[in-house]
Amino acid sequence: MSIWLTMVLAGIITFVIRVSFVLLFGKIRVSTRLNQALNLVPPAVFSAIIFPDMFLQNNQLAIHLNNGRMIAGMLAILVAWRTRNIVLTVLTGMIGLTLFQMLFN
Amino acid sequence: MNITPRNEFLGGIRAELPILVGVIPFGMIYGALALSAGIPANASQAMSAIVFAGSSQFVMAQLWAQETPIFVMLATVFVVNLRHGLYSASVAPYIQHLSITWKGALSYLLTDEAYAVVITHYRKFSQDAKDLSSIITGKQHFFFLGAGLALWSTWQISTAIGIFLGSIIPESWSLDFTLTLTFIALVMPSLKRKPEIIAALVGGIVAVIGAALPLKLGLLSGALAGILAGLWSERLK
Numbered sequence: 001m002s003i004w005l006t007m008v009l010a011g012i013i014t015f016v017i018r019v020s021f022v023l024l025f026g027k028i029r030v031s032t033r034l035n036q037a038l039n040l041v042p043p044a045v046f047s048a049i050i051f052p053d054m055f056l057q058n059n060q061l062a063i064h065l066n067n068g069r070m071i072a073g074m075l076a077i078l079v080a081w082r083t084r085n086i087v088l089t090v091l092t093g094m095i096g097l098t099l100f101q102m103l104f105n
Numbered sequence: 106m107n108i109t110p111r112n113e114f115l116g117g118i119r120a121e122l123p124i125l126v127g128v129i130p131f132g133m134i135y136g137a138l139a140l141s142a143g144i145p146a147n148a149s150q151a152m153s154a155i156v157f158a159g160s161s162q163f164v165m166a167q168l169w170a171q172e173t174p175i176f177v178m179l180a181t182v183f184v185v186n187l188r189h190g191l192y193s194a195s196v197a198p199y200i201q202h203l204s205i206t207w208k209g210a211l212s213y214l215l216t217d218e219a220y221a222v223v224i225t226h227y228r229k230f231s232q233d234a235k236d237l238s239s240i241i242t243g244k245q246h247f248f249f250l251g252a253g254l255a256l257w258s259t260w261q262i263s264t265a266i267g268i269f270l271g272s273i274i275p276e277s278w279s280l281d282f283t284l285t286l287t288f289i290a291l292v293m294p295s296l297k298r299k300p301e302i303i304a305a306l307v308g309g310i311v312a313v314i315g316a317a318l319p320l321k322l323g324l325l326s327g328a329l330a331g332i333l334a335g336l337w338s339e340r341l342k
Binding site: 003038059073090094 | 152178182208301307308310312330331
């Protein structure tokens, strides 16, 4: 399947979501429940991407100290929690992973 | 300061500047990552204009490298971008008076980074005015346009630089890990209340358990389980 077709469809989906409530304003009311659900999307989606990358190696659970991505990820979580700074978080995680790979691999 | 189109437009650009500092490396990493995922350079660049949503472009690059079926990729993009529905609902009252062209253009520019400064700007006015009438006659949509276009052009340029550098960066750098790290940085500040923490934990754990599922459905089932668990926790209160 072509990457072009995929991205055009993805672009349409993204645009429709962004324009949705702008066009529907006054025609429908956003229920509290829907609002709550939308609020929960970022934490749910982002952790569904983060966790497997940190805690799995070759599709096997890898919660041990030999797992560089888990260690570096934990470090990044700490930095993100304390500083809320994206650049600092990414830098810490990448430096952490690189050091880990240099030292233990 | 007068609320003229020009002042508002420049004000939007100024407000966006600090955020751009973080966007530049993000765009560069996307460009390099898309290239290493096997997406041709011209398509990688076009995606930044056609999709124009950082997180889902990262995820698409990752899924493309893993030869994921198109409908799973699109469903994932849908879920990852659902949060923009929240932004859409939140800016809707402020741009109701505009023409359909304006609504379309501003919606296209409605990213996380633009939303953050635009909603702050609108709220500043709506707090003073108590109702929306002053905004409906105002030129604040030029602020939205300025912030959106500043981000848009930065995103295109940093993608291009990333694509250029991507052909130089060695494979051994584990660039794909920056996706996870970026998401960690995005998710941590949102974990303020119990429902969000539960949504994050359940979403992550279900995604780990579901990683063996075919078609990369682990991500989708994790996201869905997280949202449902969070809603359930809201209900208990």
